[in-house]
Amino acid sequence: MLVRVHDPVQLLSHKFRNIAELSAEELDALAAVPIRVVSMAADQSIVIQDDPDPQSFVLIQGLACSFKVNGDGSRQIVAFHLPGDMPDLLSLGFGRADATIATMTACTIGLIRNDHLRELFAKGLAVALWHVLAADAAITREWVVNLGARNSLSRTAHLLSELFARMQAIGAVKGDSFELPITQQELGDALGISVVHVNRSLKTLRMQGLISWVGVKVSILDRVALAEVGSFVGDYLHFAREKPNALPVRK
Amino acid sequence: MLVRVHDPVQLLSHKFRNIAELSAEELDALAAVPIRVVSMAADQSIVIQDDPDPQSFVLIQGLACSFKVNGDGSRQIVAFHLPGDMPDLLSLGFGRADATIATMTACTIGLIRNDHLRELFAKGLAVALWHVLAADAAITREWVVNLGARNSLSRTAHLLSELFARMQAIGAVKGDSFELPITQQELGDALGISVVHVNRSLKTLRMQGLISWVGVKVSILDRVALAEVGSFVGDYLHFAREKPNALPVRK
DNA sequence: CGGCGATTTGACATCGCTCAACGCTCGTGG
DNA sequence: CCACGAGCGTTGAGCGATGTCAAATCGCCG
Numbered sequence: 001m002l003v004r005v006h007d008p009v010q011l012l013s014h015k016f017r018n019i020a021e022l023s024a025e026e027l028d029a030l031a032a033v034p035i036r037v038v039s040m041a042a043d044q045s046i047v048i049q050d051d052p053d054p055q056s057f058v059l060i061q062g063l064a065c066s067f068k069v070n071g072d073g074s075r076q077i078v079a080f081h082l083p084g085d086m087p088d089l090l091s092l093g094f095g096r097a098d099a100t101i102a103t104m105t106a107c108t109i110g111l112i113r114n115d116h117l118r119e120l121f122a123k124g125l126a127v128a129l130w131h132v133l134a135a136d137a138a139i140t141r142e143w144v145v146n147l148g149a150r151n152s153l154s155r156t157a158h159l160l161s162e163l164f165a166r167m168q169a170i171g172a173v174k175g176d177s178f179e180l181p182i183t184q185q186e187l188g189d190a191l192g193i194s195v196v197h198v199n200r201s202l203k204t205l206r207m208q209g210l211i212s213w214v215g216v217k218v219s220i221l222d223r224v225a226l227a228e229v230g231s232f233v234g235d236y237l238h239f240a241r242e243k244p245n246a247l248p249v250r251k
Numbered sequence: 252m253l254v255r256v257h258d259p260v261q262l263l264s265h266k267f268r269n270i271a272e273l274s275a276e277e278l279d280a281l282a283a284v285p286i287r288v289v290s291m292a293a294d295q296s297i298v299i300q301d302d303p304d305p306q307s308f309v310l311i312q313g314l315a316c317s318f319k320v321n322g323d324g325s326r327q328i329v330a331f332h333l334p335g336d337m338p339d340l341l342s343l344g345f346g347r348a349d350a351t352i353a354t355m356t357a358c359t360i361g362l363i364r365n366d367h368l369r370e371l372f373a374k375g376l377a378v379a380l381w382h383v384l385a386a387d388a389a390i391t392r393e394w395v396v397n398l399g400a401r402n403s404l405s406r407t408a409h410l411l412s413e414l415f416a417r418m419q420a421i422g423a424v425k426g427d428s429f430e431l432p433i434t435q436q437e438l439g440d441a442l443g444i445s446v447v448h449v450n451r452s453l454k455t456l457r458m459q460g461l462i463s464w465v466g467v468k469v470s471i472l473d474r475v476a477l478a479e480v481g482s483f484v485g486d487y488l489h490f491a492r493e494k495p496n497a498l499p500v501r502k
Numbered sequence: 503c504g505g506c507g508a509t510t511t512g513a514c515a516t517c518g519c520t521c522a523a524c525g526c527t528c529g530t531g532g
Numbered sequence: 533c534c535a536c537g538a539g540c541g542t543t544g545a546g547c548g549a550t551g552t553c554a555a556a557t558c559g560c561c562g
Contacts, residue, residue, distance in 0.1 A: 019344075068396050071482025076400040078392045090389065093270070093382035098389060098487045118378075126372055131344040133381070137388040138341065138349060141329045144391060145319050147398035148443030149327040152550070183508065192399030194551055199510060215559095231322025236349045403518070434540065445519055450542060 008035045008060050008110035015084050016128040018239065029123040035110040045102045046087075046109065055111045056092055059085050062107030063181060066099045067189065077190035079140060080163065084170055089133045092117065105181050135238045142236045150231065152193045156201040157230030159191060160211060164220050165234050176223070181216040205229070259286045259311050259361035266335050267379040269490065280374040286361040296353045297338075297360065306362045307343055310336050313358030314432060317350045318440065328441035330391060331414065335421055340384045343368065356432050386489045393487045401482065403444045407452040408481030410442060411462060415471050416485050427474070432467040456480070 009031050016022055016030070037060065040046065046057070046064070064081040078099060081087045091097040092114060121129060139162070146158050167178040188198040205211045210226045212219045220226060227233075260282050267273055267281070288311065291297065297308070297315065315332040329350060332338045342348040343365060372380065390413070397409050418429040439449040456462045461477045463470045471477060478484075 066392075068392070070396060070400040071479075071484075072400075074400045076396040078395045090385050090392075093378060093385050094389075094489050096486070098489075099392065121377055126377055127344060127369075130381075130384075133384060133388070134341050134344050137384070137391060138345075140388060140391045140395060141317075141319070141341075141350065143395050144329045144398060145321060145327040147395060148441075149321040149323075149325045185508080190399075195508090196510085196552080197550055200550090203510080228322075233322070235347070238345050238349075436540080446541090447520080447543085448518055451518090454542080 008037065008058055009033075011060060011084050011110075012058055015132070016125065019128050019131045022128070023124065026124045029120060030125065033112060033116045033120065035112055037108060037110050040103050040107045040109065042103055042105045042107075045100050046107075054114045056086060056088050056114055056117055057109045057111045059083050059087060060108040060110050063104045064101060064107055065104055065186070065190070066101050068099045075189050076192065077186065078143070079136065080190065082166055082170055082172070085136070086132055087136075089129065090136070104186065131238075138236045138238055147192050152191065152197050153201045153204055154230050155191045155193065156187075156198065157205060157210070157226050158232050159187070159230070160205075160218065160220065161223070161227050161230050161232035161234075162237070164218075164223065165237055169237070169239055175219075176221065177217050177219040179216045180213075180218045259288065259309055260284075262311060262335050262361075263309055266383070267376065270379045270382045273379070274375065277375045280371060281376065284363060284367045284371065286363055288359060288361050291354050291358045291360065293354055293356050293358075296351050297358075305365045307337060307339050307365055307368055308360045308362045310334055310338060311359040311361050314355045315352060315358055316355055316437070316441070317352050319350045326440050327443065328437065329394070330387065331441065333417055333421055333423070336387070337383055338387075340380065341387070355437065382489075389487045389489055398443050403442070403448050404452050404455055405481050406442045406444070407438070407449065408456060408461070408477050409483050410438070410481070411456075411469065411471065412474070412478050412481050412483035412485075413488070415469075415474065416488055420488070420490055426470075427472065428468050428470040430467045431464075431469045 013022070013027055013030055022030070035058075036055075040062075059081050061083055064085075064087060065077045066079040066081070066087060067075050067077045069075045079087070081101070087101050088097060091099075117129070120126075142162075146155050150158060163180065164173065164178065167173050172178050184198045184202070185195050188195045191198065193201070202211070202213060205226070206213070208225070208229075210220070210222050210229065212221060264273070264278055264281055273281070286309075291313075310332050312334055315336075315338060316328045317330045317332070317338060318326050318328045320326045330338070332352070338352050339348060342350075368380070371377075393413075397406050401409060414431065415424065415429065418424050423429050435449045435453070436446050439446045442449065444452070453462070453464060456477070457464070459476070459480075461471070461473050461480065463472060
């Protein structure tokens with residue numbers, strides 16, 4: 001069940017089948033969609049708006065994020081995007097995007113023209129696409145809870161628990177570790193706390209033996225305790241049919 | 252453009268036409284959907300999960316909210332729902348809801364069976380429904396920014412600006428005032444700050460001459476200044492074709 | 503080796519929370 | 533009609549969590 005595909009169609013069909021049983025026709029329709037594969041360097045904004053021919057995309061490889069810049073110049077990351085995600089489905093219906101989507105590492109993305117997406121809509125994949133959008137929205141809502149109702153230690157633990165579960169769901173966890181090539185500054189921009197305090201929170205988690213973070217490699221040493229510190233309950237991730245071990249139960 | 256309809260079909264067709272031009276057929280399809288109108292008292296959860304026959308609903312009258320309860324017992328309101336909103340579109344694809352939807356005042360809701368919604372999907376209203384879901388998601392994302400990147404005064408100002416704009420869009424603003432029958436406790440649960448501090452923030456806004464709040468009546472005395480304090484830029488509300496005066500410009 | 507960005511740590515300032523008290527309004531029961 | 537209590541709003545005082553500033557260290561890359 002390890003999925004490490006770099007073929008966008010395979011990636012998407014895996015994702016969609018995780019949501020609903022797809023007929024052969026639907027799979028064919030999916031396979032027939034032209035997808036233009038593009039490589040990007042790290043720290044680039046993925047510009048879609050100015051494209052004369054509006055496109056959505058699926059993230060194939062790498063790590064990306066969406067962020068908004070506040071009036072005072074601070075920036076708030078509103079979502080992390082992992083391979084298989086379709087970050088700008090949200091702005092599909094709107095003419096404009098209200099958040100910037102940017103790569104955090106070198107990324108491969110698969111561009112899909114919006115009119116082709118709409119054809120998929122008509123061809124029975126509406127439910128799957130709806131689910132994808134709704135699952136992203138559910139994560140965003142949980143972020144509201146994270147930022148509004150939890151202190152900095154708890155927030156940090158929650159986000160790491162979430163990322164662990166999502167990485168696991170796409171087969172990006174080896175043992176208890178995954179790669180998270182982001183800076184503490186970026187983490188702070190997502191958690192709404194200062195870099196200095198991110199550092200302190202991580203130190204506490206490390207000292208409590210819950211995680212280790214060396215270079216880009218994050219290890220979840222005690223996922224149950226980490227989830228407890230972060231009040232993490234993974235239901236909101238809505239992994240429809242395939243349940244990763246995201247909801248640890250004390251033995 | 253004042254809309255004060257208590258007929259759910261009219262409410263929805265107004266909302267959808269605000270997004271895309273609908274054909275006569277599409278309007279007919281919408282009008283043909285059976286909607287069961289139900290009245291509810293204040294402070295009730297709107298239970299959909301246990302219904303043997305899963306339904307979504309449109310809020311016709313009143314004020315409602317979605318909230319999640321954190322592990323430590325605190326609750327975080329993740330959305331306010333105004334007339335015309337369809338609060339649980341998000342959980343349509345999922346078997347379960349991960350947030351509680353509750354009335355804050357006496358409400359009238361219009362229940363729509365999910366299979367009827369899916370028919371609308373097939374009948375050309377997919378784009379409109381997609382837009383509704385995406386617009387809600389965009390608001391949630393802005394809430395992430397509000398909670399993560401702004402201090403308590405700014406948060407409060409931003410939320411009031413948002414509610415003013417949304418109230419205005421549904422014709423619920425008279426002059427510079429609208430009715431907001433919620434307690435400071437509830438406001439605090441939405442803003443992620445304590446009741447005491449909500450009170451202090453409101454006091455500051457009042458003393459600066461930006462708002463007045465008497466009983467349930469909120470008046471926005473200086474919407475430009477309020478927007479400035481809250482770093483409010485209403486683009487994210489995605490009022491598609493009808494632009495309320497949500498984006499004040501200094502003269 | 504030198505330099506730059508990221509991490510780490512300490513000291514101090516500030517924001518927002520908690521606790522506590524008081525007033526106001528409204529509904530209820532005597 | 534009045535007394536009372538409940539819920540909400542308001543305010544003050546003290547404290548704790550988190551931000552800011554500054555500096556040292558580390559690691560990587562040229």
